Amino acid sequence: MIEGIIIGLKTALTLQNILMVMLGCFFGTIIGMLPGLGPMTAIALMIPITYGFDPATGLILMAGVYYGAVFGGSTSSILLNAPGVPGTVATSFDGYPMAQQGKAGKALAIAAWSSFAGGTLSAIYLLFMAPSLSKVSLSFRSPDYFALMILGLTAIAAFSSKGQFLKAMMMVVLGLMLASVGQDSLSDITRFTFNNMNLTDGISFVLVVMATFAMNEALTIILKRNDPTSAVKQVSLTELGSIKINKEERTKMYKTIPRSSVIGFLIGVLPGAGATIASFLAYGMERNIVNDEEKEKFGKGSVNGLSAPETANNAACSGSFVPMLTLGIPGSGTTAVMLGALLGFGVQPGPRLYMTNPEIFWSIIMSMYIGMVILLILNLPLIPYIARILAVPKNYLIPLILFFSITGIYVMSFNNFDIYLMIGIAIVATFMRLYDFPMPPLILAFVLGGLMEENLRRSLLLSNGSWEFLWDRTLTACILLTTILIVVWHIYKTTFKKVTPK
């Protein structure tokens, strides 16, 4: 492991890679801050830029963007009560009341320090856990992988659907269907191309991500421009107050951060869960743990209430790298986008990644530490200035998002068809999103589609066409049973129980 850490440090500490982490954190913060634009959009917009880099540098840039975007999301949560990222919704519960009390600077500083501590602690957990999990996952066979992918897709559908499980499952199926377009990987037989040569190689991952996130986001912003429910309240950005945290507040944070980082990391590791659930759970847990006097302050500007979700959402970001790096199965929509980019670089994540490409594996982990430090150095003093970016007019923001999306596809294929296809998918996605059809399950399914078919193929061929492989091994059967329980519970919950928004 020491050797790996040295390799990782050597790669991560090159001038180019440090610059990439800095740029990633900076642009991620800016993009994540803009309401509606989350880490997935931020990373998707960065993919074309990473084409010119080696895989390690490209991934370091994307990891920086990821952390930056999550931190940026907290800024808009605190200042505008408009979370840029779902994972920072819980941040607004106490962050926004603090800002309203004239303590916006302090709230942003608490968020910055908590994010830093949460991210750093979870990067340490990742450092120790990832290699051991890689060793364990070497014993995984095709049926286990297939079952694990089904579980991952079901879990992301369950957690991202906000009570609309069946809709999320429909999006999973749609994602898998889109992934099936093009040549079959083994026989080279073309499927669903309708004699169109442009579809022979399948639909590009970047195209689907750009269409369902970046472009969809831009179209939704303009479509809902006059919607009174989506209007955001502006607090004065000129009077942020002091960013100093006093001793009493620090003492509270010392207690909150370790426990929230553990819960954040563990939730992040679970396939499908991620920063949103982690932050809500950490917030709820913190409220239950603190004394009655402190409990009263929750929702009115509590330091614990702000620190807990901020620590947890950053810890979950690191946690979500564990299944991606060790199993090749992303734990969240964002890591699914990164997995797609990794496959684009010709790198196959999985248990052997840290043996075959140790520089990538370890440099990502090392760059997380560096990213956290840079995020803090960069963002803390720049808080008053960065906050002004929130005032960017939508008239400029929307065309620029569309421009980056179309450019991303253009430089990749030099093909009009891809641009039309992207616009078409974006229109459908925007319409479906109006009716609460979630997009992360679609992306995760699209990324996993090929791998899933591959593992099913191997499993069925080995078992001579029998589906017994699903319960032959205890591990496979356990994973499958968990999946069935999630499906049955969520269909029951979303159909027969009225979900009341909190």
Added chain:
Amino acid sequence: MNINTTKVISLLFFIFSAFYLYTAYQIQVFAFDENAPFNARTFPIYLGYAGLFFSGLKLILPDPNTIKVQHKTLEYKKTVILIVIAIIYGATILKVGYFLTTSLFLFSSYYFLGERRWVLMFLLSFPFVAAFMYLLHGVLDIYLRDPFLQSIGVMG
């Protein structure tokens, strides 16, 4: 009569899945692969059935969380204009070139979204695209096709 749009979307998805399933059965496989435990059409067939299953369930089961969209508050006109501009941009980018079409796309998008600060609109289109092009083409070495700039001798 109020039509639940989510159910309509589910019905459309059901029809789409049926079409997908039909097309999956039409996939030509090699003769020796026809009766193999797994061939090129196996996975798509399962997907087709999965689509029918989930959309069918959505259609028949009660929907306690009906989504109501206030269409009157949605800005359809500007969205459609922007989509049309994006399509025109996509149609001309290869023939005319990256610089001119992208700059015009940005400029016209700002205009149709209601912006009238001409200097800012100009700065955030032509010089911005030129700088971005330099970053991609000059610094990152990503090839950008531009017949227009080539014809006037700016690009090699």
